[in-house]
Amino acid sequence: MTNFAEVLKSHGLKATFQRMTILAVIEELGHASIDEIYENVLKTHPTLSLATVYKNIVTMVEQGVLVEVPISGRKSKYELKKHEHLHLICTECGSVTDRQMDEIISADTEKIARDSAFRLHGRQVNLYGVCEHCAQKAAS
Amino acid sequence: MTNFAEVLKSHGLKATFQRMTILAVIEELGHASIDEIYENVLKTHPTLSLATVYKNIVTMVEQGVLVEVPISGRKSKYELKKHEHLHLICTECGSVTDRQMDEIISADTEKIARDSAFRLHGRQVNLYGVCEHCAQKAAS
């Protein structure tokens, strides 16, 4: 369980209860859309407004506390900023799972960028398909 | 220049002038957001409504004529469905450029999916950074 107060302060943001709650929800869910964040935040802080969720997602992404994960055909999800990784995205249930991004992909994409004189700052590798759980459900 | 009438019919869609115009715009721009599509479509078909753009993007994505390219911090763009490739996305100007997705990435991501019993259906590899053009502008 992360010390969110420290994370926020180190990014120049005040450690409000609202932000801590939002971050705790995202950490618990791993990846969450605005709706999912709001819904879950209400459980422990019923007066937190949707506008506050929006404002904070914007500022925390700006400050690098959160990362947006845009997804084909769905609303973006947000995750805590962490080491680089890739995503398995289930097109059935919408779940997002992290996997290690290995050296093969890093090196290869770096070369591709270099060959195009492109100053690479970040990568997003999303694999779309059906997760084990949904595949089993479909088989029954 | 693609024969869009054939493409549409082969996907069970009627070849209307509106759809042809939308597809022509997307082909010309390579990648375009709803706004960019609408804006450009008006040049040759000033009465085409925004609602029609929306409806057609939805159905053409559903039918596999178009592909959505979701982008961090911006609105999604759409491209013609074509062979698999990756994207260089400029965080300055928003331009999107295609590059070949080589066998290294394909094989590696397939292995990652297999190891997680994930039924891989599609990949999205987006490299974020600054394009050559914007880098030169910044240097001056």
Add this chain to the structure above:
DNA sequence: ATAATTGCAAATTTTTTGCAGGTTC
């Protein structure tokens, strides 16, 4: 103390929908 943040309500922006008239096959 002060500068940032919240919550509310209102405004804006984005996307979807219903339906009458028009078009494609």
Add this chain to the structure above:
DNA sequence: GAACCTGCAAAAAATTTGCAATTAT
């Protein structure tokens, strides 16, 4: 001719904003 498609206007959904009151440092 039948089914599909368009455009309009209206509705719904998503996001942003202004501001007075509150809170963190």
